[in-house]
Amino acid sequence: MLLPYAFGKIWYWGxxxxxxxxxxxxxxxxxxxxxxxxxxxxxxSKKIRAR
Incomplete structure (x- = not known):
C-alpha cells in the first residue's frame, strides 16, 4: 500500500x-x-530487491 502524504489518508491505516x-x-x-x-x-524498490 502506497499511502499519500496528506490528502487521501483513511483513518484505519493508522x-x-x-x-x-x-x-x-x-x-x-x-x-x-x-x-x-x-x-x-x-x-x-530497495526492499523488493533485497528479497
Missing part, C-alpha cells in the same frame, strides 16, 4: 505503523513529501 491492524498482509509505505513519490518508491 498514523505511524507500517502494517494494518485490519489487513495484516498489507505492508504500508508512507509518502514523506508532498507531491513527490521518489523517496517512497526508492525505499520500496
Amino acid at each position: 498514523e505511524s505503523r507500517d502494517y494494518s491492524l485490519w489487513y495484516p498482509a498489507v505492508k504500508i509505505y508512507r509518502n514523506t513529501k508532498s507531491h513527490s513519490w521518489d523517496e517512497t518508491i526508492d525505499d520500496l
